[in-house]
Amino acid sequence: MDTGPLESWNDGAAKRAIVEFVTSAAREGTPGFVPPADRIAVFDNDGTLWVEKPAPVQTAFVLGKLAARVRADPSLAGREPYRAVVDGDEAFFRALEAQDPGAVTLMVRALGYAWEGTTPEEYEAEAARYLASWRHERFGLPYTGLVYRPMLELFDYLRAHGWRLFVCSGGGRDFMRVFCEELWGLPRENVIGSAPEFAYRDGVPVRRAELHGPLALGPGKPEYVLARTGRLPCFAAGNDDVDVEMLQSARFALLVVHDDDVREYAYTDNAERARATAERSGWTTVSVKNDWNTVLTERPDQEVTRCHR
Amino acid sequence: MDTGPLESWNDGAAKRAIVEFVTSAAREGTPGFVPPADRIAVFDNDGTLWVEKPAPVQTAFVLGKLAARVRADPSLAGREPYRAVVDGDEAFFRALEAQDPGAVTLMVRALGYAWEGTTPEEYEAEAARYLASWRHERFGLPYTGLVYRPMLELFDYLRAHGWRLFVCSGGGRDFMRVFCEELWGLPRENVIGSAPEFAYRDGVPVRRAELHGPLALGPGKPEYVLARTGRLPCFAAGNDDVDVEMLQSARFALLVVHDDDVREYAYTDNAERARATAERSGWTTVSVKNDWNTVLTERPDQEVTRCHR
Numbered sequence: 001m002d003t004g005p006l007e008s009w010n011d012g013a014a015k016r017a018i019v020e021f022v023t024s025a026a027r028e029g030t031p032g033f034v035p036p037a038d039r040i041a042v043f044d045n046d047g048t049l050w051v052e053k054p055a056p057v058q059t060a061f062v063l064g065k066l067a068a069r070v071r072a073d074p075s076l077a078g079r080e081p082y083r084a085v086v087d088g089d090e091a092f093f094r095a096l097e098a099q100d101p102g103a104v105t106l107m108v109r110a111l112g113y114a115w116e117g118t119t120p121e122e123y124e125a126e127a128a129r130y131l132a133s134w135r136h137e138r139f140g141l142p143y144t145g146l147v148y149r150p151m152l153e154l155f156d157y158l159r160a161h162g163w164r165l166f167v168c169s170g171g172g173r174d175f176m177r178v179f180c181e182e183l184w185g186l187p188r189e190n191v192i193g194s195a196p197e198f199a200y201r202d203g204v205p206v207r208r209a210e211l212h213g214p215l216a217l218g219p220g221k222p223e224y225v226l227a228r229t230g231r232l233p234c235f236a237a238g239n240d241d242v243d244v245e246m247l248q249s250a251r252f253a254l255l256v257v258h259d260d261d262v263r264e265y266a267y268t269d270n271a272e273r274a275r276a277t278a279e280r281s282g283w284t285t286v287s288v289k290n291d292w293n294t295v296l297t298e299r300p301d302q303e304v305t306r307c308h309r
Numbered sequence: 310m311d312t313g314p315l316e317s318w319n320d321g322a323a324k325r326a327i328v329e330f331v332t333s334a335a336r337e338g339t340p341g342f343v344p345p346a347d348r349i350a351v352f353d354n355d356g357t358l359w360v361e362k363p364a365p366v367q368t369a370f371v372l373g374k375l376a377a378r379v380r381a382d383p384s385l386a387g388r389e390p391y392r393a394v395v396d397g398d399e400a401f402f403r404a405l406e407a408q409d410p411g412a413v414t415l416m417v418r419a420l421g422y423a424w425e426g427t428t429p430e431e432y433e434a435e436a437a438r439y440l441a442s443w444r445h446e447r448f449g450l451p452y453t454g455l456v457y458r459p460m461l462e463l464f465d466y467l468r469a470h471g472w473r474l475f476v477c478s479g480g481g482r483d484f485m486r487v488f489c490e491e492l493w494g495l496p497r498e499n500v501i502g503s504a505p506e507f508a509y510r511d512g513v514p515v516r517r518a519e520l521h522g523p524l525a526l527g528p529g530k531p532e533y534v535l536a537r538t539g540r541l542p543c544f545a546a547g548n549d550d551v552d553v554e555m556l557q558s559a560r561f562a563l564l565v566v567h568d569d570d571v572r573e574y575a576y577t578d579n580a581e582r583a584r585a586t587a588e589r590s591g592w593t594t595v596s597v598k599n600d601w602n603t604v605l606t607e608r609p610d611q612e613v614t615r616c617h618r
Contacts, residue, residue, distance in 0.1 A: 037490055037497075120535065164496065177539040181346055187473065188346075188539025189498075198535055200528045203557060205535055212536055213521045219509045226429065226507055226514055227521055228537070230486040230497025248512060 005157045008150040008294040017284040021252045026161045034234055036162050041235035042225050042246065045169040045176060048239045048256050050146040053265040057143045058175050061130045065114045081106040098270055099217055099242050112196055112209035119206055127178045145298030147183060155184065168192040168224055170217035170242060192224045221246035240270040244277050253283040260289035314466045317459040317603040326593040330561045335470045343543055350467050350544035351534050351555065354478040354485060357548045357565050359455040362574040366452045367484050370439045374423045390415040407579050408526055408551050421505055421518035428515055436487045454607030456492060464493065477501040477533055479526035479551060501533045530555035549579040553586050562592040569598035
């Protein structure tokens with residue numbers, strides 16, 4: 001078995017299942033063969049490609065934008081989700097984290113409105129400024145260090161076997177497009193997800209408040225993959241309940257299980273349904289603790305952690 | 310100048326402008342250099358990549374579907390656009406051909422409704438059956454023979470210089486995705502355009518009546534390119550008025566001018582604004598008559614023409 005590029009993966013059921021699927025897919029004339037055109041692999045981002053605890057990298061960017069809007073227009077502070085943001089309403093944030101449709105819709109509307117009229121360049125500059133100063137509160141790492149090394153190796157392994165890779169996240173397509181080329185080696189067009197429509201003002205595209213298409217969560221994920229690629233995913237990887245439909249639509253489903261509170265985080269929130277479905281459906285599960293001998297792409301820096309606390 | 314792959318292009322201003330732009334774009338350190346990530350080239354389809362006269366290949370597919378619906382439910386015959394289809398209302402078809410928003414909206418709604426609940430496999434099978442028996446009424450050629458050979462050579466030339474190619478058409482993304490791999494050598498994900506949303510019924514995606522995003526016409530074209538690729542096009546090619554905004558958004562704009570009524574068709578309809586803008590903006594124009602020494606990928610077959618009339 002050619003497993004050279006998967007060196008951060010321990011020998012075990014997960015690695016063996018991946019290698020068997022990918023090598024069979026490339027072997028014409030076998031039952032596992034996947035024609036090259038169909039070799040579409042799709043990955044969720046937060047919790048699948050990088051650390052999402054204690055909060056996804058994008059969260060403070062979004063909350064900071066809403067807080068800035070309330071500072072500029074205090075009358076907003078009485079309206080949802082601004083009130084919840086200003087008050088730090090825990091119930092709202094729990095609902096949002098659980099990707100409750102009501103809370104998500106309120107947030108998406110507010111964010112659509114917050115960035116309405118912004119050009120892509122302005123949005124990218126805002127996101128880049130935010131990312132440049134962001135540090136993980138426990139590991140002290142910049143966002144670039146939070147990526148799971150085993151997943152980057154999996155990217156390389158799939159690419160080497162003729163797969164086309166996509167990232168599909170509910171968390172905002174254009175935020176990921178700021179770093180996808182540098183971080184994942186993926187061109188922007190291979191990043192799919194919730195995004196606004198654009199309008200033209202004097203020949204310049206600007207963000208509209210409305211979404212272009214549905215939210216890329218739950219059934220929205222396979223819908224985005226189908227819309228973007230003309231196919232359902234053949235290989236899909238995710239880690240929580242809003243990834244279930246995408247994983248169900250794939251021939252090979254990989255579920256990352258966060259069970260390592262030393263090198264990362266151990267948690268089951270928003271993943272109960274995904275784990276139950278994995279067991280019932282025979283998906284391949286990846287234990288961060290047992291299947292990965294290296295987790296992050298950078299070594300947590302205690303110095304930096306102290307500096308930024 | 311390396312113009313090897315452009316053998317169907319006569320030496321002239323158009324070929325020279327293309328070669329100069331593409332070779333400069335690949336040369337680091339020159340003002341014409343285009344970083345690899347930005348090398349996005351987008352092509353309109355009907356009239357840019359293949360013959361669109363006397364009617365685009367897709368037209369009879371769409372009209373046949375509407376006629377079948379009226380046969381199944383005669384009460385529809387009194388409603389637009391069914392009435393216009395059944396009556397062969399020329400004013401309606403002229404408005405549709407000119408991509409008049411009112412006529413297009415009526416048609417899009419009817420088509421959304423016509424294919425509502427269809428799975429991607431069912432839609433593809435319908436389109437494939439239609440395409441298999443379709444012949445061009447004048448040239449007797451199947452759809453595969455109507456592609457402009459010079460444009461396929463341009464595809465190869467751009468690819469060889471590190472460009473990523475996309476086709477963006479208002480005429481229905483999923484119809485093009487049935488043949489894009491075979492005809493253009495482009496994966497389905499590189500075909501952009503108007504398309505429906507999908508819903509999930511018992512885990513199976515089915516077409517909804519509503520569009521996913523706006524119509525890919527006029528300003529909708531650069532919007533689709535931006536949404537899909539994260540960038541505006543750097544190189545764009547089109548042939549009529551609904552391509553103007555896409556061409557304006559590009560650094561290099563190519564406008565195909567249909568002026569050869571012997572080997573193809575000579576017409577100016579729906580292209581007046583595009584041609585005026587080309588002149589004003591210094592776009593590169595391609596005269597089918599003068600710039601191409603070969604037009605189609607297959608030789609018109611008079612035998613077949615007679616058989617199918």
